[in-house]
Amino acid sequence: MSSGQDFDPASMPRTDPSRWRLRSGEEGGRHVWVYLKTEEEAARWPQSVEDRYWMGLSTDAPELPKATSPLQAARNGWSFYKMLQSSDGHWAGEYGGPMFLLPGLIIAMYVTKTPIPDEWRIEILRYLANRANKQDGGWGIHIEGVSTVFGTALNYVVCRILGMDPEHPVAAKARACLHKLGGATGIPSWGKTWLALLNCYDWEGLNPVPPELW
Template identity: 55%
Template sequence: MSSISIVPTDPQRWPLHVNAGVHHWQYLDLAASTKQPQSVAEKYFLGLLTELPNLPVASNFQDASRNGFRFYQKLQLNDGHWGCAYGGPSFLLAGSVIAMYISETEIPAEWKIEIIQYLSNTVNKDGGWGLHFAGDTTVFATALYYIALRILGLEPTEPLVSKARARLLELGGATAVPQWGKVWLALLNLYSWSAVNPIPPEFWLLPDWVPFHPWRWWVQCRVVYLPVSYLYANKVTKPLNPLLQSLRQEIFTRPFEEIDFNRFRNTTAPTDLKKPLSPLLRAANVLLRFWENYIRPDWLA
């Protein structure tokens, strides 16, 4: 049975706090929520009735523009900017849960309820999750969301969890999870860092004119690469505990102790593979591994 009570929260008790563009939802007790009425924007984000008057039906471009202006005017937040949701990609929510667990940051009970509710509402019919909430099932999302649900307190026997595990094992288990998944599993002591292709922080020391300097990369890759390269270089790993020991036996198709993770360094599940590793990238990984193990000066280690 679940160790937490899955009772839906009251959406009318969630105010949005904004500080320099940072959004933080807080769950208030009943007394406090009555003293802090929700704004139109908060109601809109939470899927509640905004109670805004119906706009006149537009008959031309100018009328449609005015309607749009009036609508978005009501969604502007107190500091002047417009907020939006960015919860679809599966690498965000799972990463937040895992990062809080690794850093021993308490996950509020209300967050746990809403995260479990969200995953229950976005799970695919086969029991897994895709790279985004409308995507076909992938090993990456299914493995990370399975782990997140276990961190949140659900037991393997819970229907949502057991079905996800069954689907993950049908896909071959977590050994063929893509690179970002390998990193998360290595941080959790569920994968070997030696089986993660190099993520050298030394790239940041290269001259700016180098064509592959990280500052030239797409922002989503760049901002992930910077902290992950530090974690990789230091081989940061959470110490084993009973939950992690159990997960080692839950997410793979064979006993953890028998797995040669190095065999899966370049392996990505067919469900997740968008483009095979090029020969150039494979050669670069070999050279970077050689640099890391035999050439890199001690002061860079």
């Protein structure tokens, strides 16, 4: 197995991007990514331009004439943008900046024994491998942030819950980063709460938070 220094996140397992569909507008505004596991399902529910765009695939959008004026440039932009409109009329958008939201979801699913789909597991591990800071292997509070105890401890836990071997280059490098930062005992209140739910941190160690601050 590659060392943490030369590990390429592109080598992580991945799902078939042509099998993902974005369902929106049917559940009170929620965005739900659905993975179609058979050719028959995929044939019955073709990918939309919106799906392909968010999956990073070719949209097969028609070639637009080169703009020769600001107005034409704006019209070209609108011609493309309207193809990304969801079926219920809104425009979806990625919310992938914070690095402390995903751990809450996965830890909550784990402690409530809610099954985590295999396709989620594959893509979450691939996402975290690509979002780890190149220098030290940790994670910050957001995707552009320096590594912190908060981001590194929680996302390391996610990797382990989802089955990553402790000696996998991503896990080993993240763990070394966490030790260098002083270990998980220095994690802020939200992190202490999630770790306590896993029985990895004593409830007596949590900082009391006045309810009015929430």
